[in-house]
Amino acid sequence: MSEQRGNNEQEVKDEEEENTATNPQPGGNTAEVNGEPGRDGEEVHHDRQSTDADVLEAAADAEPQTDLHEDTEQLLEPQAAENVLSVETDLLEEAETQADLSDDAEQLREPQRKENVGNSTATVKVVLVPEGHVMTVAFAIGLSIEELKRHLASELRVPSEVLQISLDGRVVEEQQSLMELGVRPHGSTRMEMSSTDPNTHPLRPIRPPEHDNMPDVITVRVQSVEGIFKEVVVEIERPRQSKAFLGGYKHRLTGTEYHHAAVQTVPKRRPDRGVVVFSRDTQTVKLKSQVQQCADNASTQMTGIGCYVSCMKDKLVSPGNYITADEYHNRRLKAVIRLQSFARRWLAQQKVDRLRRDRDRRLAWLEMQERRRRKEELRDHRHHLMNPQRREDFNLLFHALEKWRCEEEQQINSTLRGAERKAALYSLLEQETQHIATIGLHRITAQNMNYDKTVKSFLDKSAAPRQWRAADGRLTEMDTQHTIRARELRELYNNTNMAAVSQEQRFHILMTLKHTVKEHKCQLTRDIVDLIDREVDLMTREVKAANLEGLRKRISTLFFQYIKKPAFNPEASRLLKVPQHPSKLKNDMFLCRGCNRHLRSNDFSPSASTRLIGRCRDCTGLDNIARSRKDSSCYKNILRRLREDEQQINEEAKIPYLLQVEDVRYLVDVIWASCSALHGSSDLNSLVFVRWDRHRDWSPWNCILLSKEETSAHLDLEDVHKAYEATFIRRIKHKHTLAQRHFSQISVMAEYLDSQPAAALGN
Known part of the structure; x- marks a missing residue:
């Protein structure tokens, strides 16, 4: 039984060595990093812990191996697998018999166990005081604190004499080891380290921690043979230099590039089998040439003495015309050309059909978009007519x-x-x-x-907090005493206008309003207080709420006037249109010739062609309603679109902002006849002004009126003189001359005219 078990173990070991030689792993066993044992190594050590002292020494000195069960299942035949199972059964029986060893054998193995425990490593996290940086190292628990100091001194490049290590606020002696401090094998501890001479030898890590993107310690969950999962702490070792580039290869079909990678673990050494594998004989290719003759034989039969062969089925074969190689290739070439002509014709037809379908689809889409646009415009037009607001x-x-x-x-x-x-x-x-x-x-x-x-x-604007954007882009808000005051007045105004409130709540709101306005004594506050007292008196007489609506409306109106006073609400001063200081109104007041009122310049809308300020906006609108009744919304949209486009192209554009709605109306109706210059579209809602020569700024003498669909094609032209016909160009130039003649009479516009056209116009 022991001989068969020894033979089986030798066969398994030989199979593992051959598998390692044929399929070398570039990184070795990656389950062991910086002294942390892998899954297989722990299980083998656990299974053989109860064996004799010789088996323990062999298991402690051996490197971590791959799982014995997985290797045997992949490499051995079914019969060999049964032998391995029998070997494992024998090993388990021997382990059970060895578990009953005497206490003398345990005492003999105790020093060896202590030595193995002392060689085990633990994770030591050292905090550098006072910087706060953390250094993580894997250190044997049997070594002393003095050796740890020397290791850390070499890492930090400072003398070891200036280092001082403390644990839990207590200085640790140099003769003590980590095992004496209570650190267990494969455990972790945290210590503080400071310098006795921080001015001369400060503690700073060589590599800043922000440069490390990988954690110092990771936890790996492994599974044992019995199916039990356990967590293993793995220390990450950072090399001081970058890994070398080991080359790679590229996949021919997919184009994916693969690179050889260097690992931290040392590759597993191959056992010496006593055979030299790196020799010249193994690298030399032996060539051999051999000629073989086909073994298939053929024979014929003919008439002879004693043999008659019938000729009834014979046929006479006459030779045809001989075709030379040139004639053959010419015929093949003509056939190929004919096939290519038919194939190309078919491809051309397919392409033309595809282009025709794309064109029809594009035209159908454009027509659908046009119908949708017209429907939306009609719906908006009808909505504005049925529900006018502006x-x-x-x-x-x-x-x-x-x-x-x-x-x-x-x-x-x-x-x-x-x-x-x-x-x-x-x-x-x-x-x-x-x-x-x-x-x-x-x-x-x-x-x-x-x-x-x-x-x-x-x-809402008066009660809004002050806002500004900082240099980092964040929005900062700040409440001042004026904004808080405005917010209180807003809430009180909203409560005053509430309709569905009880009588007690209305009394409370009126008393709050009365105490608020009584802080300032003036005619406005006295009127508000008198109205409040009148409403309270009527409410005590049980007057209906419908009869008090007028009185409440007066209170609300007077209180809003109170809120608009800068003396009572300082935030209202920056929102009022009329400045409170009389000196600011001196040069900003004009007389309206329609209503004979002195108004500010914001109430007038003069055009660039007018020299004097005439009527205000209200008088102009009233005259339009009573007489002409013209709609200027389309001209306003054209001017707004023109200003937006020129603002994106040139932020310093001035001429579009000098024009008013009446000037745009004159340009569209008189100069360009209210239609597109190219296709004559007369829909004012779809017409826009663009540059005639896109390399020059927009002006009435450098523009063209087109529809929205035609602008993109026109703006893509580099030279309009090469793209358009001479007749069309002369017609556009004529319109530019008319615009120059009209706007040259305006002093503010005449200075933007070109020198040569202006001189020609004067002549």
Whole structure:
């Protein structure tokens, strides 16, 4: 039984050596790093712990090996596997018999166990005081603190005499070892290290910790043979120099590059088998040439003496025309050319069909986008007509009304005569009056809604904290005493306007408002206090809430005037349009020739072609509603789009900001006839102004009116004189001359004219 077990062990060892020789692992056993035992090494040591002293010494000196069960299952035949199982059974029986050894044998093995424990390593984390850097080293627990100091001194490049190590606030003696300090094998401890002479020899790590992206210690979960998982602490050793490049190779099919990598562990040494493998004989290739003859024989039969062969099935073969090699290749070439012509024709047809389908799909998509755009514009137009909110919406509504009136009047004049015509015109006037009244009601409702939005926006802006952006990009907010005061007034105003409140809550809100405004004594605060006392008196008399709406509205209006006073709310001074200091109004007030009021310059919208300031915006809008009823929203959109485009191209552009809506209206209607210069599109909502020569700044004499779809193609042109025909270029130049003649009369625009065109215009 022992001989068979020895033979089996020798066969397993030979198979493992051959497997290592044929499939060398470049990094060796990677489960052991910096003295940490791997999974296999721990299990082998555990299984053989109960054997005799010779077996223990062999297991302690041997390197970690791969799993015996996995190797035997992969390398041995089924019969060999059964032998290995029998060997393991014998080993387990011997282990059970050896477990009953006497105490004398245990005492003999005790010094050897202490020596093995002293050689075990532990993780030592050293904190450098006062920098706070942490150094992690793997150190044998049997070595003394003096040897640890010498190791750390070589790492930090300082003398070992100046180092002082302490544990838990107590200085550790140099003669003590880590095992005496209570450190267990494969455990970890934390110590502090300082320098007795920090000025001359400070403690600084050679490599800053921020340069290390990998942790010092990792925990690996391994599985033993019995299927039990255990965690093993693995120390990471950082080399002082970068690893060498060992070359690699590239996959021909995928193009993936593979590089050989260096590892920290030492490769496993191959056992010496007594055979020289690195010799010239093993590197020399022996060549051998050998000729072989085919063994297939063939024979024929013919008529002879004693043998008759029938000729009934014979056939006469006559030679055909002889074809030379050139003729053969020419025929093949013509066939190939013919096949290629048909194949290329088929490919061309496929490509043309594909291009045609792409073109049809593109045209269908453009048509769908155009329909969608028109539908959205129609929906927006209808929404603005049905729910007007802004001044532009009411201008559009009055423009539609004027268009309807002109059509009805034209129809009446063309169909009726005499008294019937006068009666129809009178009826038309009555209908127009009713429509104007209806529009006026909508305008009053929109003004009330806009008033509430304006008040809410004013209160929110005054109560907002001060904000600024720091140098690092973060937004900083700060509340001041003025913003806190504005926030309190906003909350009180919102509570005052609350409708669904009880009588007790209304009393509390009114008392709070009264005490707030009584802090300042003026006519406004006295009026607010009188109104509050009147409402309280009426509420005690149980007057209905519907009868108090007017009184509450007056209180709310007066309190809002109180909030807008900078003396009561300092934050309101930076939001008011009219400056409170009279000196700022001296040079900023103008007389409106329509309403005869002195207003600020912000209330006027003069054009670049006007020399004097005429009527204010309100008078201009009222005159437009009463007489012309024109819609300027499309011209405003053209001007806004022009300013945005020029701002992106040139931040110092000035001419687009000098033009007003009336100037753009003159350019579009008079100069460019309200249509695109290329295809004649007359949809004002889709027309935009772009540069004629994109290398020069935009101006009325360097522009062209195009649709939104035509702008991208025009701006891609490098030279417009090579892209367009001479007739088209002359027509564009003529429009530029008309624009120059009109805007040269304006002094602020004349200085931007070119010298040569201006001189020619003067001549």
